[in-house]
Amino acid sequence: QAAEKKDFKVAWTIYAGWMPWPYAQQAGIVKKWADKYGIAIELVQINDYVESINQYTAGKFDGVVMTNMDTLTIPAAGGVDSTVLIVGDYSNGNDGIVLKKGKSLKDIKGQKVNLVELSVSHYLLARALDSVKMSEKDVKVVNTSDADMVAAASSKDVTALATWNPQLAEILKTPARTLAYDSSKIPGEIMDLTVVNTQTLKDNPNLGKALVGAWFETMAIMSKDDAAGRAARTEMGKLSGTDLAGYDAQLKATFMFYEPKAALAHARSPELVKAMDLVRTFSFDHGLLGEGAKTKDAVGIAFPNGKILGDTKNVKMRFDDAFQQMAAEGKL
Amino acid sequence: MARRLINRHPGRMGIAYLGLLPFVILIFLYATGSALRLADNPGDKLLPGFPAIAEAIVRVAFTPDRRTGEIVLWADTAASLARLGMGLAVATALGLVVGIANGIIPYVRAGLSPLVAVVSMVPPMAVLPILFIVFGLGELSKVVLIVIGIAPFLMRDLQARAEEMPREQLIKAQTLGASSWQIVLRVVLPQMLPRLIDSVRLSLGPAWLFLISAEAIAAEGGLGYRIFLVRRYLAMDVILPYVVWITLLAIASDLLLRAVNRRLFPWLEAGRGM
Amino acid sequence: MARRLINRHPGRMGIAYLGLLPFVILIFLYATGSALRLADNPGDKLLPGFPAIAEAIVRVAFTPDRRTGEIVLWADTAASLARLGMGLAVATALGLVVGIANGIIPYVRAGLSPLVAVVSMVPPMAVLPILFIVFGLGELSKVVLIVIGIAPFLMRDLQARAEEMPREQLIKAQTLGASSWQIVLRVVLPQMLPRLIDSVRLSLGPAWLFLISAEAIAAEGGLGYRIFLVRRYLAMDVILPYVVWITLLAIASDLLLRAVNRRLFPWLEAGRGM
Amino acid sequence: MTQVTVRDVWKEYDGNVVIERVNLDVAAHSFVSIVGPSGCGKSTFLRMLLSQEIPTRGEIRVDGAPLPPEPTEERGVVFQRYSVFPHLTAAENVAFGLEVAASPLLGRLFGNRRRAVLEQCRAALDAVGLGAACDKYPAQLSGGMQQRLAIAQALIKKPKVLLLDEPFGALDPGIRVDIHKLMLKLFDETGMTVFMVTHDLREAFHLGTRLIAFDRYKTRPEEIGVYGATITFDLPLDRASAREKGEALDELQDKVAVQPA
Amino acid sequence: MTQVTVRDVWKEYDGNVVIERVNLDVAAHSFVSIVGPSGCGKSTFLRMLLSQEIPTRGEIRVDGAPLPPEPTEERGVVFQRYSVFPHLTAAENVAFGLEVAASPLLGRLFGNRRRAVLEQCRAALDAVGLGAACDKYPAQLSGGMQQRLAIAQALIKKPKVLLLDEPFGALDPGIRVDIHKLMLKLFDETGMTVFMVTHDLREAFHLGTRLIAFDRYKTRPEEIGVYGATITFDLPLDRASAREKGEALDELQDKVAVQPA
Ligand SMILES: Nc1ncnc2c1ncn2[C@@H]1O[C@H](COP(=O)(O)OP(=O)(O)OP(=O)(O)O)[C@@H](O)[C@H]1O
Numbered sequence A: 001q002a003a004e005k006k007d008f009k010v011a012w013t014i015y016a017g018w019m020p021w022p023y024a025q026q027a028g029i030v031k032k033w034a035d036k037y038g039i040a041i042e043l044v045q046i047n048d049y050v051e052s053i054n055q056y057t058a059g060k061f062d063g064v065v066m067t068n069m070d071t072l073t074i075p076a077a078g079g080v081d082s083t084v085l086i087v088g089d090y091s092n093g094n095d096g097i098v099l100k101k102g103k104s105l106k107d108i109k110g111q112k113v114n115l116v117e118l119s120v121s122h123y124l125l126a127r128a129l130d131s132v133k134m135s136e137k138d139v140k141v142v143n144t145s146d147a148d149m150v151a152a153a154s155s156k157d158v159t160a161l162a163t164w165n166p167q168l169a170e171i172l173k174t175p176a177r178t179l180a181y182d183s184s185k186i187p188g189e190i191m192d193l194t195v196v197n198t199q200t201l202k203d204n205p206n207l208g209k210a211l212v213g214a215w216f217e218t219m220a221i222m223s224k225d226d227a228a229g230r231a232a233r234t235e236m237g238k239l240s241g242t243d244l245a246g247y248d249a250q251l252k253a254t255f256m257f258y259e260p261k262a263a264l265a266h267a268r269s270p271e272l273v274k275a276m277d278l279v280r281t282f283s284f285d286h287g288l289l290g291e292g293a294k295t296k297d298a299v300g301i302a303f304p305n306g307k308i309l310g311d312t313k314n315v316k317m318r319f320d321d322a323f324q325q326m327a328a329e330g331k332l
Numbered sequence B, C: 001m002a003r004r005l006i007n008r009h010p011g012r013m014g015i016a017y018l019g020l021l022p023f024v025i026l027i028f029l030y031a032t033g034s035a036l037r038l039a040d041n042p043g044d045k046l047l048p049g050f051p052a053i054a055e056a057i058v059r060v061a062f063t064p065d066r067r068t069g070e071i072v073l074w075a076d077t078a079a080s081l082a083r084l085g086m087g088l089a090v091a092t093a094l095g096l097v098v099g100i101a102n103g104i105i106p107y108v109r110a111g112l113s114p115l116v117a118v119v120s121m122v123p124p125m126a127v128l129p130i131l132f133i134v135f136g137l138g139e140l141s142k143v144v145l146i147v148i149g150i151a152p153f154l155m156r157d158l159q160a161r162a163e164e165m166p167r168e169q170l171i172k173a174q175t176l177g178a179s180s181w182q183i184v185l186r187v188v189l190p191q192m193l194p195r196l197i198d199s200v201r202l203s204l205g206p207a208w209l210f211l212i213s214a215e216a217i218a219a220e221g222g223l224g225y226r227i228f229l230v231r232r233y234l235a236m237d238v239i240l241p242y243v244v245w246i247t248l249l250a251i252a253s254d255l256l257l258r259a260v261n262r263r264l265f266p267w268l269e270a271g272r273g274m
Numbered sequence D, E: 001m002t003q004v005t006v007r008d009v010w011k012e013y014d015g016n017v018v019i020e021r022v023n024l025d026v027a028a029h030s031f032v033s034i035v036g037p038s039g040c041g042k043s044t045f046l047r048m049l050l051s052q053e054i055p056t057r058g059e060i061r062v063d064g065a066p067l068p069p070e071p072t073e074e075r076g077v078v079f080q081r082y083s084v085f086p087h088l089t090a091a092e093n094v095a096f097g098l099e100v101a102a103s104p105l106l107g108r109l110f111g112n113r114r115r116a117v118l119e120q121c122r123a124a125l126d127a128v129g130l131g132a133a134c135d136k137y138p139a140q141l142s143g144g145m146q147q148r149l150a151i152a153q154a155l156i157k158k159p160k161v162l163l164l165d166e167p168f169g170a171l172d173p174g175i176r177v178d179i180h181k182l183m184l185k186l187f188d189e190t191g192m193t194v195f196m197v198t199h200d201l202r203e204a205f206h207l208g209t210r211l212i213a214f215d216r217y218k219t220r221p222e223e224i225g226v227y228g229a230t231i232t233f234d235l236p237l238d239r240a241s242a243r244e245k246g247e248a249l250d251e252l253q254d255k256v257a258v259q260p261a
């Protein structure tokens, strides 16, 4: 049995749906909940998103924020059993495909598309192409760092790109650019999660309770359009390098589960299973489940209602509803 | 009779004028480019005009942050310089010890110099992911990146310079009864120090590079962090002053090290004036 | 009587043995660490075992990619070497021309050397966004990053070495009736070439660094591209062989340049054997 | 047959007087040996004859014409070191002066013309006893051979005036004997005017037709920089008796040996 | 009073014989001048006396005891260049040998002890005429002064044997005269045994009590490497008549001047 653990570290990166975390830490909400359960939680900012996931996968963090696709392809495919504690939101327009030449998505044929390869942008592109009966063979993908996407967009030889906010909004500020496709067309497929190591959570359920408790308290504050809510969102905007207006704009494209009940409903819905199936198919097709994976079933995904996608003997990604249930019942 | 080009020297004023000219031209080119782009799209962020830049400078360099009360530029500078200083200090110490040992003690050289030669060829950026995993994401990994990036160079340079030392001096010291340790301490080390400082000066550029790269990936402050952070918004009005500031810091540290060398090692300059 | 440490030399076998030792130790440490982690989690990707690495090597180096039909490692190597070669070629040419002009012609020196000194201090990574916009996102901007990264160093180094040339030679050439142009062409240039190659050797490390950084930011292929791409799923079984491969390439290019120097400039070595 | 006239020449560096009031009339075909303590300005004087430096005041004339403001072919030079080009073989070193004259653009000849020039250089190298070393690089030659090469290189341009700054200072005594013989032979054959700075009085007496000594006439520390060196001794050696030479040798012996602190 | 015995010493580098069959008995308080053509192995011989090199065959004894395998305090040395430490002042250079003996760990003294040592060094510098230059760095000294300093530095350890490798080769003739006087004075005062390599025969005759010449006895190109140099000439100068010396000078004059191609 693992030794009693008191200190936990969770990594976060800048993204609209995850900004509640640094705010909660700053406002003392995290500390309040951690104290309540007699533990200490430190939220650590990492600039580089992939690096934060790698660090978590390597065991340097107990938890991390990431998308559903990255959870499947990085820690889970790497054998690190991970539990999705919170589905904070899904992207409802926060990810998009921008064309500089052409008006509709069909015009993308034959163009080079700049995006972070193998990321959710890539997934979005694949889904977009599906929707107009094209495949990845019809375009040429150019791997481009997310931090440099705005600069890249200004470059003459970039004609099409896929990215997320805040870069997406920044890019669309320049006239004569078309948002040809965005994640509102595939609601629920790109989810922003807070994930913790399954073993750690099993040994220390208090970690789950404290995190979920702090999260929904923050949700309650920021979802209101009163002074406190605006102050919280202003702070979140500033922490991500923009202001209240900018942050609110980003939130508009994000479907947040502000209420524990809504989150719980989503966690138990068949849509979640469907979305994960699409994502794992894409991941397998791109070799993201590892070279050892012979089928898309290689990695098992467990859902709250007992359903399991893929290999039941190799379940490495688990959606958990127990803590959200407690939150919904006010038992935290 | 007209003189050859190589024999024609500009005067003092000429030197100052010619030296400034390219900078003036650059500033002029920038101003033109900026004006053109802004005329096209007033919201253009790529080449902000000078007023916008000045405003950004006031914001980051003179206005305390409301939340933390710190002035962003100074806080970033302090964080970066602390990391840089630490990295340089460790790399310098390692370079000195390993370089001298490799240069002077044949058994150590046989064991270590092939390793150092190979390690110096490993591109540090490529092992960056490994570094973060081994050393964590705290200050340590940033310092380690700087160390891994420049220590092998310092070691090899110092080794070469220790090997270049006239054999006669080592023999002479032995005939005066000095032990290996005493020779290292009193003959080799003092003569290596000024060369070490010169090598460190050469490593300043790479050191900044590694620092900025490391800060871009994981940091909560620092000059590289800030540039990376605002790069998402293409806030060139912040990036440009930061680049200029980093350049000034680099030049200042170069001059500082040069002055240190002149101050601490009078025997180097002695005789130059003869 | 026991000899001093500095007088004790290992034999031929000793040198070989001692030189290999640290590598053997490193491999051993890796194998142990890998075995420990794999025992813990058989799916661990951080320190893959040697069989997994071998498998990955076979995959990237000998098996054509299903999608493109190319062998990934060779395609990446070709792309990277082309960029590196182009960048080095341009930087070398610039370094040679500007360095010699700065070193020999006082008017040019007055105009350019302050600019070069300042530019050499600018951290190239920080101005990347500008590069992208000015030079596009294609091959050009990668080549330009390498050039910006190393050309100022080459220029300054060549300038210093041209200035170091014994004044006597320039005077002598003048008394033999040579014009400025003839002096540059026949006296300075040939003597600078071997030094240029030495400086390029020193710049190989930074050049790789900039190449990898540029490829990490935007590319469709290349060694740096691959490393940063597979970093996404922590595929250390690919990253590690790539790092070793880049290191080998760097060592090979270093040896190549050294051999070129020996071949092309016999007068450098002449007299060494005396 | 070249005359050199020096009229009231001064040289200052940053306001410090190094040389003052130098007047000198050198007859055609003279061999002027220059001696003097270290740092007194002998090399500076030679550099002015070469137009490497311009006198602060005064004028130097060669065959009645004022000196051009930079080094030219009419005045050859051999330094103590670094006189030859390390990247060229002995023959190429000598050929350099001919090639730059024949090919303004590339400074280099090809094919038959090159072969003809190299042949000519081979003969010139034979004359200084380096016939066998034509294709060697300077680093492969001994110090004495390098200086012979430098002389051959300078002489091929048939300069009116040859300037030598301690040309044999770095050579071993045994080797000097030979090169002295060579120097005298070349001096007789060419008819040029030679200025040679040396620290070796014996050499100065042996080679020169005239000996001049530079020295400071005010030597207290606070006077250095205010007062420079000038010609303090001038002896036509070809007409001097053995006794005069002996006296001169005694008088100069101490002076030349003086080293700055 | 130190005797040196050399018994059938050979030295090879990578199978090439440089020195062969050297036998030599040197009486106590001798000043052995060593001459020979360039590259014949004079420095190699000195390095063996110093234990910087180990003879391939044969043995060297000092006062009957075999040489230790590395340089020690009993044998001092002065090279042509690089003999003094550039980062120490003249006084510190001399003090070095005393400091390392007194302080094994730091090799450096502090406070009163340091002051006492420096005082002693000042006296030693006075003896070589450098009293006024105690606090100068070597780069601030002329070549002659640097060699004096190197001598003072070696002598403070009172070596039994002093080895000099062309110690005055880089000096101007005028300065040599003075330093020769100094050398003879020190030789008389200390009673040590001196080996001095020189290219200057006059110097060899002037200073030595014994003159030995090294030379190859087989000189055809194909024989180099197979046969080495050995002692071809050995003259006790203190007992030689003026006529003998003259003959020896003539005989050696050519040999020493020979330079390798
Ligand atoms: N470019 C210069 N700038 C300033 N001072 C100079 C310059 N060149 C020479 N001097 C000074 O002029 C004086 C004479 O120097 P010069 O080299 O002519 O002496 P020298 O007689 O040739 O000495 P030596 O015998 O050592 O060669 C010295 O004090 C020197 O410091």
Ligand SMILES: Nc1ncnc2c1ncn2[C@@H]1O[C@H](COP(=O)(O)OP(=O)(O)OP(=O)(O)O)[C@@H](O)[C@H]1O
Pocket (backbone or CB within 6 Å): C274, E013, E014, E018, E036, E037, E038, E039, E040, E041, E042, E043, E044, E045
């Ligand atoms: N470490 C070494 N390895 C190989 N050969 C060497 C080494 N040291 C000296 N030699 C060779 O030994 C020979 C003698 O060299 P040494 O330096 O003793 O000559 P020397 O008589 O002192 O000459 P010089 O008068 O030029 O100083 C030379 O042919 C030299 O090439």
Ligand SMILES: [Mg+2]
Pocket (backbone or CB within 6 Å): D042, D043, D044, D165
């Ligand atoms: Mg001079």
Ligand SMILES: [Mg+2]
Pocket (backbone or CB within 6 Å): E042, E043, E044, E165
């Ligand atoms: Mg020798």
